[in-house]
Amino acid sequence: MKGLALLATMVTGALLLYGTGDFPPWGDPQDPASTYLSPVYIEKAVEQTHVPNIVTAILGDYRGYDTMFETVVIYCAGMAVLSVLRRNREDEE
Amino acid sequence: MRDINEHTPGEDLIIKTAVRLMVPFAQLFGLYVIVHGHYSPGGGFQGGVILGAAFIMLALAFDVKTSQQYMTIRVNTVFNNLGAAIFVGVGALSAIFGGLFLDYSALDKLIPMGPVEWRSFGIFLVEVGVGFTVMSIMVLLYWNLSSGGAMDEGL
Numbered sequence: 161m162k163g164l165a166l167l168a169t170m171v172t173g174a175l176l177l178y179g180t181g182d183f184p185p186w187g188d189p190q191d192p193a194s195t196y197l198s199p200v201y202i203e204k205a206v207e208q209t210h211v212p213n214i215v216t217a218i219l220g221d222y223r224g225y226d227t228m229f230e231t232v233v234i235y236c237a238g239m240a241v242l243s244v245l246r247r248n249r250e251d252e253e
Numbered sequence: 254m255r256d257i258n259e260h261t262p263g264e265d266l267i268i269k270t271a272v273r274l275m276v277p278f279a280q281l282f283g284l285y286v287i288v289h290g291h292y293s294p295g296g297g298f299q300g301g302v303i304l305g306a307a308f309i310m311l312a313l314a315f316d317v318k319t320s321q322q323y324m325t326i327r328v329n330t331v332f333n334n335l336g337a338a339i340f341v342g343v344g345a346l347s348a349i350f351g352g353l354f355l356d357y358s359a360l361d362k363l364i365p366m367g368p369v370e371w372r373s374f375g376i377f378l379v380e381v382g383v384g385f386t387v388m389s390i391m392v393l394l395y396w397n398l399s400s401g402g403a404m405d406e407g408l
Contacts, residue, residue: 207369208369208372209369209372209373209376210369210370210372210373211291211372211373211376212291212292213290213291213292213293213294215294216290216291216295216296216376216380217376219296220296220375220376220379220380221355221357221372221375221376224344224355224379225354225355227340227379227383228340228341228344228355228379230298230383231297231336231337231340231382231383231386231387232337234386234387234390235333235336235337235386235390237390237394238333238389238390238393238394241393241394241397241398242393242397244402245397245398245401245402246397246402246404247402247403
């Protein structure tokens with residue numbers, strides 16, 4: 161079972177590493193993020209959301225899914241610790 | 254039930270007094286960071302951690318039981334579920350009112366105050382939800398890890 165888990169992790173990691181090969185070079189001014197996405201955020205964010213802080217506008221609105229699942233990750237961490245560690249007095253007696 | 258003002262020997266009076274004075278300001282600062290996330294660096298995660306740190310300070314200077322007088326386990330459970338529910342609920346509500354999931358401008362049909370203003374206000378609602386969850390999960394993590402899951406005395 162452990163070997164299977166290791167294999168799954170290795171294969172997923174290898175696939176992810178292989179996927180990064182298709183990324184545009186780091187900091188390339190011609191990549192889609194620099195030519196389209198960032199200018200739109202910088203020019204339109206305040207107008208479209210009325211939030212002066214662009215970081216908050218991107219995190220809370222344009223990237224809402226990301227922030228939502230960040231919250232869910234923290235929630236899951238709490239629940240994991242709770243389910244591993246929590247014990248009631250009654251259980252021990 | 255322990256009184257926070259009562260002095261018991263063996264515990265440091267200076268630390269306890271300092272924490273007692275710092276907690277209200279830390280909580281106020283946490284709320285400020287959440288609410289002011291629209292205008293300055295900050296938001297739900299950062300403010301939630303500061304709010305959680307206020308309770309953790311109480312638990313450190315006194316003990317876990319004392320901090321549970323101010324946030325009971327039940328309230329903590331309500332908060333961490335409520336926070337996640339607010340975030341998902343706002344997203345689902347905007348989907349119900351004809352937009353995409355998490356497209357807050359659709360909530361204009363619920364309370365008309367302009368789609369753009371709703372996007373601003375939707376971010377605020379979501380940040381409050383994040384703040385609730387992060388605050389209570391931080392406290393929950395400290396309670397469990399410091400007391401080995403018993404949630405009684407702590408360190």
